[in-house]
Amino acid sequence: MRTQVAIIGAGPAGLLLGQLLHKAGIDAVILERQTADHVLSRIRAGILEQVCIDLLDEAGVGERMHREGLTHEGFELLIDGRRHRVDMAALTGGKTVMVYGQTELTRDLMDARAAAGLPTVYQAGDVAVHDFDTAQPRVHYTRDGQRHEVVCDFVAGCDGFHGVCRASVPRARVTEFEKVYPFGWLGLLADTPPVNDELIYVNSARGFALCSQRSHTRSRYYLQVPLTDRVDSWSDDAFWAELRLRLDDEANARLVTGASLEKSIAPLRSFVTEPLRFGRMFLAGDAGHIVPPTGAKGLNLAATDVKYLAGALIEYYQERSEAGIDGYSARCLKRIWRGERFSWWFTHLMHHFPEDGAIGERFQQAELDYLLHSESGLRTIAENYVGLPLDFVA
Ligand code: FAS
Ligand code: PHB
DSSP: OBOSEEEEOOSHHHHHHHHHHHHTTOOEEEEOSSOHHHHHHOOOOOEEOHHHHHHHHHTTOOHHHHHHOEEESOEEEEETTEEEEEOHHHHTTSOOEEEOOHHHHHHHHHHHHHHTTOOEETTOEEEEEEOTTSSSOEEEEEETTEEEEEEOSEEEEOOOTTOSTGGGSOGGGOEEEEEEEEEEEEEEEESSOOSSSSOEEEEETTEEEEEEESSSSOEEEEEEEETTOOGGGOOHHHHHHHHHHHSOHHHHHHOOOOOEEEEEEEEEEEEEEEOSEETTEEEOGGGTEEOOGGGSOHHHHHHHHHHHHHHHHHHHHHHOOOHHHHHHHHHHHHHHHHHHHHHHHHHHHHSOOGGGHHHHHHHHHHHHHHHHTOHHHHHHHHHHHSOOOTTOOO
8 A cells, every 4th residue: 555644543643633634635544453442442531722622623523522522711629628719711811621532532533534435444453664764664564364565655653652653763763751650540430410510630638539521411530549559449439439538528519429431540651752753754642752641731732743743744745845844843842841841740739749758748738828829820720721822932
């Protein structure tokens, strides 16, 4: 097979890139190692920044998102039993975020790709990328016992943290930055009405919790748990009982519990690869970076990478200019590191770090006390949460 762009991975990054390239008349094939159902079964992000919303509109897949998504103007911080609202709209000149599950966004992108008859190979096994330093990279994969080859102009590594593209780059050409957090997030999805109109981020004596949502009838909750915990040791009842211990009376009075539709433990890490371009191969999304989900940045950073990469490839094909592809890595990394910093900082603000000792706990309390009683403190939380402007100059 011959195509212009070979996209590895049919998660939100790969699918969104494929849609943006298609709208510009650029051919691409997506190679995904799982089935479409498996991709859709992974419960992940829930908050979209305006940049991501605009991109989905640009890709022509925003209709259901606008119909079913929930616009949120603020969120609550529940700190040792006291609530503090972060009024994002007031603090950022009207900016908001949208609650719309990654699963739904991925489904919309999959449906649009299928409707346009665009090629996606699911269950593509043993994907291998070759010659990405030449003008004609090649990608090999196995499907139905047959080995196949894709010859292309460019490879887009949208294959997530455990993908093959970053792993195919000689170590000497890559610098990786990583911080692994000493706890995980136990997440539970249930068809129960959300406990609050807006999200509640909790820093309690027993650890972090998050009350999120997917719709007016579907809720998503998280608990900070030790890395040694296993999801099958957490019954639904045990989850709800622990969540109740971390909430205040108001939330406990409103909490509706129910059977879990999904329950999983996600490790937390900060991770960045530098650079993000290797000849004719580009990394985008989780393939290049990971953030702890506290700041709801993972999916949104992936969307920005895709915006920049799609723009660079369109510029190459339409104007025969390499300026965009030459500048891709630096342009993405500037925004990625700001997202990484906020996610690391917000994680440190809201979770228990026993290894920091009693003084660490006092520092955290003092920082929260300063931030929550200072308009500039609240604004720094709000402007990072809604998403920093694209291509900010500084
Ligand atoms: P993805 O990992 O979504 O997609 C990569 C795709 O590549 C997958 O479908 C995979 O099957 C495929 N692939 C991998 N290796 C391959 C190979 N060798 N060949 C072919 N295909 C291959 N972000 C938030 O903002 N909020 C959250 O609450 C949140 N929770 C998360 C929980 C978990 C457990 C994880 C892992 C991530 C979470 N994230 C969250 C981040 C997440 O939403 C990512 O940012 C988002 O999925 C990024 O999308 P992609 O870059 O497309 O990567
Ligand atoms: C979610 O709804 O899954 C979610 C929301 C906000 C976060 C992380 C996850 O910061």
